[in-house]
Amino acid sequence: MDCTICNNLMDDYFDGHLSHKKRKQVTGHLTTCQGCSEFFRKYENMLKSIRNVEIKKCPDEVVDSVFDIINIDDKFSRRKSVFDRINEFLFLYSRQLGIAGAAVTVFLFVFLITSQFDKTTHVQQQYTTQDVEQATDQVKLALAYFNQVTSRTEEIIEKEILHQQVVRPMKSSIRTALKPLINGG
Amino acid sequence: MKKTKYKIYISQYKDLIFCQAYYFTKCTEDAQDITQDVLIKLWHNLDSVPRKSAKAWLLRVTKNLCIDHSRRKRELVASAVAVNSDGDEFQLELEDCGLNPEQETINLDSKERIMDAIHQLPDKIKNVVIMREIQDLKYDDIAAALEMPINSVKVYLFRGRKLLFEQLKPFYGTSVFE
Amino acid sequence: MKRYIIVLLFVLVLPFSASAQENYSKYQGYVDLSDIEEFKDSDETVEIFITKPLLSLVAAATSSGEDPSFSNLLKNLALIRVETFNVKEKETTKVKKIIQKVSKKLTKEKWSRIVRVKEKDERVEIFIKPDGEKIAGLLIMSLKPDKEAVFVNIVGNIDMEQLGKLSRKFDIPQLDSLEVKKKSKK
Numbered sequence: 001m002d003c004t005i006c007n008n009l010m011d012d013y014f015d016g017h018l019s020h021k022k023r024k025q026v027t028g029h030l031t032t033c034q035g036c037s038e039f040f041r042k043y044e045n046m047l048k049s050i051r052n053v054e055i056k057k058c059p060d061e062v063v064d065s066v067f068d069i070i071n072i073d074d075k076f077s078r079r080k081s082v083f084d085r086i087n088e089f090l091f092l093y094s095r096q097l098g099i100a101g102a103a104v105t106v107f108l109f110v111f112l113i114t115s116q117f118d119k120t121t122h123v124q125q126q127y128t129t130q131d132v133e134q135a136t137d138q139v140k141l142a143l144a145y146f147n148q149v150t151s152r153t154e155e156i157i158e159k160e161i162l163h164q165q166v167v168r169p170m171k172s173s174i175r176t177a178l179k180p181l182i183n184g185g
Numbered sequence: 186m187k188k189t190k191y192k193i194y195i196s197q198y199k200d201l202i203f204c205q206a207y208y209f210t211k212c213t214e215d216a217q218d219i220t221q222d223v224l225i226k227l228w229h230n231l232d233s234v235p236r237k238s239a240k241a242w243l244l245r246v247t248k249n250l251c252i253d254h255s256r257r258k259r260e261l262v263a264s265a266v267a268v269n270s271d272g273d274e275f276q277l278e279l280e281d282c283g284l285n286p287e288q289e290t291i292n293l294d295s296k297e298r299i300m301d302a303i304h305q306l307p308d309k310i311k312n313v314v315i316m317r318e319i320q321d322l323k324y325d326d327i328a329a330a331l332e333m334p335i336n337s338v339k340v341y342l343f344r345g346r347k348l349l350f351e352q353l354k355p356f357y358g359t360s361v362f363e
Numbered sequence: 364m365k366r367y368i369i370v371l372l373f374v375l376v377l378p379f380s381a382s383a384q385e386n387y388s389k390y391q392g393y394v395d396l397s398d399i400e401e402f403k404d405s406d407e408t409v410e411i412f413i414t415k416p417l418l419s420l421v422a423a424a425t426s427s428g429e430d431p432s433f434s435n436l437l438k439n440l441a442l443i444r445v446e447t448f449n450v451k452e453k454e455t456t457k458v459k460k461i462i463q464k465v466s467k468k469l470t471k472e473k474w475s476r477i478v479r480v481k482e483k484d485e486r487v488e489i490f491i492k493p494d495g496e497k498i499a500g501l502l503i504m505s506l507k508p509d510k511e512a513v514f515v516n517i518v519g520n521i522d523m524e525q526l527g528k529l530s531r532k533f534d535i536p537q538l539d540s541l542e543v544k545k546k547s548k549k
Contacts, residue, residue, distance in 0.1 A: 131417070
């Protein structure tokens with residue numbers, strides 16, 4: 001890249017409108033060319049100084065005098081009431097509010113329709129005879145698992161009852177019967 | 186509703202109008218007059234100004250009034266020649282925009298130098314430079330306001346920057362460039 | 364324009380997705396078993412998830428069969444869910460902790476525990492959710508270390524007597540041949 005091309009790209013460079021590739025080429029040239037680098041620096045400083053000048057505000061009295069001329073019975077400089085703010089909001093965002101309102105209406109309408117729709121009938125149409133047969137078998141399997149667990153539980157409970165009411169007393173009786181033999185023998 | 190709409194436009198754009206007029210004319214009083222005229226025009230044309238393009242419309246009217254103002258001033262300068270009793274022509278001193286000798290000295294200050302440099306730009310270029318560099322408006326907005334293609338906006342802007350650079354170059358290294 | 368079309372399409376699709384998936388947590392008798400998700404990748408698993416619409420169809424299909432009590436039981440149910448998986452020895456503690464966690468949660472939510480069995484590392488817990496005079500939910504949790512864990516959740520208006528009677532008719536070995544041991548959610 002030469003100095004002429006680099007200088008021609010200067011404004012786009014400072015505006016951020018160069019492609020990544022071109023920007024890289026310019027910065028590459030600036031690192032090697034002192035003249036262009038100095039020029040760019042001065043130019044950039046000038047732009048910064050211009051951009052830093054004060055944004056002038058319009059005095060309220062100017063607007064008040066306009067209101068007087070066109071006979072609006074109000075002072076622009078007075079504080080906005082809540083009503084003014086609401087009006088302003090509605091005016092500024094009327095388009096967005098309109099779109100949001102339309103979207104909400106459509107949503108509610110469609111939601112009402114789908115919730116009213118007979119799901120069972122709709123769902124019935126989804127299932128084939130095979131699905132129903134398979135589901136029947138699955139229900140039976142579920143009941144079988146239920147049976148398995150409850151049976152196992154009954155087993156454990158019965159075992160415990162047996163242990164408590166038969167085995168333990170029997171053990172105790174045998175011990176009592178054998179005690180004299182053990183002590184005496 | 187018309188009043189509400191009008192007040193909203195004023196809230197949104199009065200500073201934009203005033204700032205444009207101020208940097209174009211370099212005079213507070215003139216900027217106030219121009220702003221007033223723009224706002225009165227807005228009231229009378231409120232129903233015909235579409236909301237989407239209100240900003241561009243206002244900037245365009247401001248630009249036109251600024252140019253009219255500048256033309257009027259040049260004409261006044263040209264015609265401000267009086268003839269005295271001896272038949273000699275002499276230049277009438279026009280009322281300046283509130284500047285006094287003290288302020289003349291202050292003109293050497295950085296911001297005033299920049300304002301002077303901007304003020305001396307040709308009208309078309311001046312408008313673009315103020316809108317872009319001071320008001321930070323987008324190219325689309327400037328193009329819509331000045332009714333020209335975006336490329337033309339860029340051409341005027343880049344030309345304006347170069348002219349400003351030439352004007353302000355002597356002050357590089359001083360407080361002008363901070 | 365394109366943006367508005369996309370927004371409009373999005374708005375139209377939303378209600379369908381909102382109403383399409385039934386939220387079972389609204390049922391009192393439903394139990395959240397998300398803690399056992401990690402075991403669903405084990406070698407042998409059984410997942411059964413039969414929802415109300417299909418249960419109604421099964422009830423209708425079996426109403427004229429041998430045992431009308433089968434149909435009667437099903438038509439009042441909202442959900443039958445079964446999750447079983449193999450449990451390796453090193454996973455026993457984890458599964459026990461899950462059973463403990465679920466038990467605590469159900470106790471807080473006013474479920475009644477009707478069975479609790481602890482034998483060595485074996486665990487069985489059975490909970491019911493009363494709803495006035497009815498039973499709105501049943502949960503069975505069973506763990507046989509180094510063998511299998513079984514979780515059964517039945518939701519709806521449950522007739523326990525009918526359930527008990529009917530279940531005795533079904534044995535898992537009997538059903539092996541029916542090839543029902545596959546993952547399915549309907």
